[in-house]
Amino acid sequence: MIGKFLGFLLLLECLFLLPPALISAMDGEGRALRAIFTTMAISAVVGGALSLGCRNAQRSFYAREGFLIVALGWIVLSMVGALPFWLSQEIPHYVDAVFEVISGFTTTGASILTNVEAMSRGLLFWRSFTHWLGGMGILVFLLAVVPTGKGGYSVHLLRAESPGPSVGKLVPKIRQTAAILYLIYVALTVLCVAFLLAGGMSLFDSLCTAFGTAGTGGFGVKNDSMASYSPYLQSVCTVFMALFGVNFSIYFLVLLGKFKQVLHSEELGVYLAILLGSMAVITVNILPLYSGSIGAAFHDAAFTVSSIMTTTGFATADFNLWPQLSRSILVVLMVVGACAGSTGGGIKCARLVLLYKSLVARIRQTLRPRSVNLVRAEGHTVPDEVLQGVSTYMSAYSAIAVVSFLILSLDNFSLETNLTAVLACLNNIGPGLDMVGPTSNYSLFSDLSKIVLMLNMLLGRLEIFPILIMLSPRTWRKAN
Template sequence: MNYSMIRYILFRLFRIMGFLLMLPFFVAIIHKEYDSAESFFLLIVITLVVGILGSVKKPKSTVIYAKEGFAITALAWIFMSMLGAVPFVMTGTIPNYIDALFETISGFTTTGGSILTSVDGIEYSVQFWRTFTHWIGGMGVLVFLIAVIPMVDGYSMHLMRAESPGPVVGKIVPKVKDTAKILYQIYIAITLLEIICLIITGMPIYDAVTITFSTVGTGGFSVNNAGIGGYSIASQVVITVFMALCGVNFTVYYFLINRKPKEAFAVDEVKYYFATMFIAACLISINVYKAGIITDGMLSFHHSLFAVTSVMTTTGFGTLDFDKWPMFSKMILCLLSLVGACAGSTGGGFKFSRAIIVIRNARNELNYLVHPKSVKRVYMDGHTVEGTTVKSVSAYLGLYVVTFMVSCVLVALDNFDFQTTVTSVAATINNIGPGLGMVGPMGNYSEFSVLSKLVLMFDMLAGRLELLPILIFMNPKTWEK
């Protein structure tokens, strides 16, 4: 284990956090929130000083193998969350540190579940930081680190693989650093485009920026109690479009930018993603319309598509309280939340690529039982999926199920109703935010015990990092020399 390299990268992360905290500091100055500005400034100074002093000496060995990559990723997200919670406590927005940590982890992991019973009246700078955590966590802070800091390219891939969502992470260009830069350029371009589109629809500039952070990061924090339902239909349409776009593998956009439409449209995952989204929206729209909940057909489809897109991309926004919809609609939404978005996107969940691999592998196993001499392979995008990838997806599914069950048992100690208990775990481990019951679109996590909050925080981190970094970090053998 290269401890000196772990130390070096973590202190470099502190420096980056110091610079990121400057944005809410400037927002506080603009809106004359001087007490909050003082808190942000103090934190900026501390993080920069600690980060600079801790990373002055570069390690002799810059070698990072897989276990260092997983350990650094887990530690980075834990320290980042612990540090990011401090502004909430210092400004008095969330005095309890555990609650502040829950809110911050929910932000960075783009879960969007909140312990706040009301967000109206929170200072502009704090709201900005709260939604900005979604944007930071959406693409991943270590991907940003790779993009801006010189590192040994062959070893930095271990960091990118540990942080990026999906069963397979590869380089879209020869160098990992250049790959990270391209991903962030696309990410920033989509962010700016949505801000402009929302301003055109009449949304105030501050709201457009903060809501975009939540949308592009597929997080779900809103800046007022009315949520997205308080904005115009035009704004809701724009948000729907960008939620859907940010649930797509960003590699597809690279292909489109470089005029490679065949490669872009050959991705099986994206085809199934949009087809499922449209079919589910139609089914729910019909169900909600026939139930008399929404009497206008077009509005029924609009709100259904918004809910489906929000749940599939694990954003967690809501225009209406879908917890009051018929059971058929709620069941579809629950199933979609488990699958999630595409690999390589900012969305969470099990991922469509994994679901496709699991289904096709199961089909092959059934065919093998009927025809033992036949040789079947799992294909995606016209290529054979390697056996190691199929094996890792199966292992991930097993770990996912075990983590889900253990979490449900622990959260059940709070003695809440079944749907609240189960969907709270599902909503956090899949980084969705809202579930059903007490944690529905209009609910929150404030009533959960400290133990349950700790379990759900673990689930949020495990879900965002896709289990392995957190579980490997917790394994004592990882830290053996």
């Protein structure tokens, strides 16, 4: 069954490479086109062989297999997706090519490229397109478009790939849930493209920018990210980055007309409060740098906060030059992240709400040992297994961050560089501070550090457990 799904994913990747191949053909980019066609052939042959060879696989499986399919699927897609960059020699080192594509699929936006504008347009499109594919999830796309029968395994794939402390169905059937999520995703993306086109941005730039905005990834087509675009275009991205950081179930409730539930969403309230509060504080803090121009200060503060909290990574200003308070707030926002069920990364506001409520319940339990203190969120009692999952996640998150930070320290860069590089990759943001700031890149790190950061990106996007389960020897032992 694992082989069958990996085959399906490789065949899908072959289809996903058609748009960049078409662009390269139109632009006469011979080397890039040959590299893309070669990758498509490899994807088609290997994917077809796996699909046919494993066509008699069992129709049902459990959580272990679901987590393995997701973890292995993302790794295989990234290793194959890096081939066009490597074969065309636009990224000569294969480790760098894999780093770039994993950063794309995981919607991190960390790059090793020093001159983005020198790339061929076909591969530049593929680089941005990986953001859009990874934003909602490639397995979610597979569930939405491929008939999965009655095997009962779809929920395991959705839970393994979807971000958040718990995953629920919008409608009774998983396939319909996946289709609804993608329809909302596509609709918002098209709307974003329309607003960008209205501001005079070219179709190519609009598509690539919308892919980065929708997937909250941050790969741009300009060396200065979004700085050279007009204030209108930057404002469009500010708004849409914030919109894609919202739990997509909120949009489904809006479509159903259940506005009361939307207004009473605790996570949405916390998300907006942190977002708007951070914008206000940073605006005041950076005001002297803008000669007292509140409009200009708020514009850059709003864009940067929206970009960092939703873990997009676009930039209009070098926030490395901002005061320490503003930079510290941005680091905190890197960790906090967006809402569960969005395309954003980070710990997620839902987990922060549950951690706070668990702490309050624990204090009350300590003061009154015989009292019953249930944790409630969004009007429902939170099961103990969800609370335990949040605590386990936070423990694993902290341990991974510390170990990764220590390994990166072997490169002898500054503490600020190493720490924010780990946080930026683990939380799928992209730019950090100091030597990995918004005007820099990750090419300075050694191959060992790049591999660690790639693992961080995958751990962050897949919410840690699928990768840890894949790496556990117990997972591969045959069940009795």
